[in-house]
Amino acid sequence: MVATIDLNCDLGESFGAWRSGDDPAMFELVSSANVACGFHAGDPLTMRESVALAIRHGVALGAHPGYRDLAGFGRRALDASPDEIGAELVYQLGALDAAARVAGTRVRYVKAHGALYHRLADDPAAATGFAAAIAAYDAGLWVLGGAGSAIATAADASGLAFAREGFADRGVGADGRLIPRGEPGAVLTEPAAVTARAVELARGGDVDSICLHGDTPGAAVLARAVRRALEDAGIEIRSFA
Template sequence: MTAIDLNSDIGEGFGRWTLGDDAAMLRIVSSANIACGFHAGDPRAIRSTAAIAAERGVAIGAHVGYRDLAGFGRRDLDVASDDLVPDVIYQIGALQALAASVGGRVSYVKPHGALYNRIAHDERQAADVVRAVREVDPTLTLLGLPGSVVLRLAEEAGLPTAREAFADRAYTPEGRLVSRRESGSVLHDADTVAERMLRLVETGELVAVDGSVIRFEADSICVHGDSPSAEAMALAVRERLVAAGVQLAPFAAR
């Protein structure tokens, strides 16, 4: 039986503001990328989300990003290494403590937004993220874009790695994410997305934004939790995979 992980970015509420339905998503996914307070999330939201994940047996990951609440971590920043390394360590440590307080454990790290995109090609910032993860816990798995600089450096440093595909994002013919500033970068039809992900799991193929077919290997599929149709999208993907005999399971040990 083929197996794949299904993950989502959650825990992104802040103060009186909520973003997405975390409880609903945690009934669908097998791994939870929980915000760590820099791009989104506050201690209360982070802790309550970790508690639900731990209760439901969902793997917990640290969703680390730039210190950019106003921009939701989606603004590209040229952060110095002396800042980026401790910033990533700080975020992982915060989630580790909050998760432990409710019986959970952080098992992987997934960079967020602009940081995720930057370290796909930026050697220096990618090395900073790898260094930070290793200094916290070298057994943590680093989740990232297939073929990215950060995954190459992580593997060279002995970190466990996992490759990710985005269910609701378009890809370039080179296997990179289409910028959110471009039309068609985000996919909205749940049935189309579900069928697209089944093809990926069964054949290792994705259709790029220009219609070409690219080879793409993934250990985990991400459905964003902050869109209005997030729950329906994630459920459609899950149901289509399960109906085809695909097993959903975390890529990292809980």
């Protein structure tokens, strides 16, 4: 049996005149795209362009909602209530899914962004609100997040399929958590280190999806190297969704 792994990336993060990453190149290399929905990044035109790229390259389309924090790129912790998190999720998910439906496709999964992602790993109340909102919108959607996290438990309780995620371009501390951005070793940009970690994650069997970040310096070069290394290792790249 051929081993498989999903390769996902945070994409669609441009906003107005501000451009982020090389989306056309990245969509050619990944199997799932976490597309920003307008709160931490992205805008209607960028969402429409991202949907078109996903269709063109056969990439599974995922919603990537975050805190309402354009200035901080969704990486600042905000004191939003579980109800507010759920309501803002539906708002963002609905926006991307509308763009997808117009183009003849659908959103397949949801992955939280930035500070919201980290909160959902540890806050059961916030995770429950997030998962309940997804289930109310479409119980057929997958949730992508960390194994053993609060959102994994909440997704299961809401009857949602859950995919476990690991990170190829982020450093991990002794406690198993991502090293906070801004600290030494938080972001990995050396191709050899990133590809070695990706192959290790894929072979370990503990994750269903490997994440690369579209705003990491040299993201397309890293993604191309990761894809080649996985294929050379006999691992098929295929979306969990």
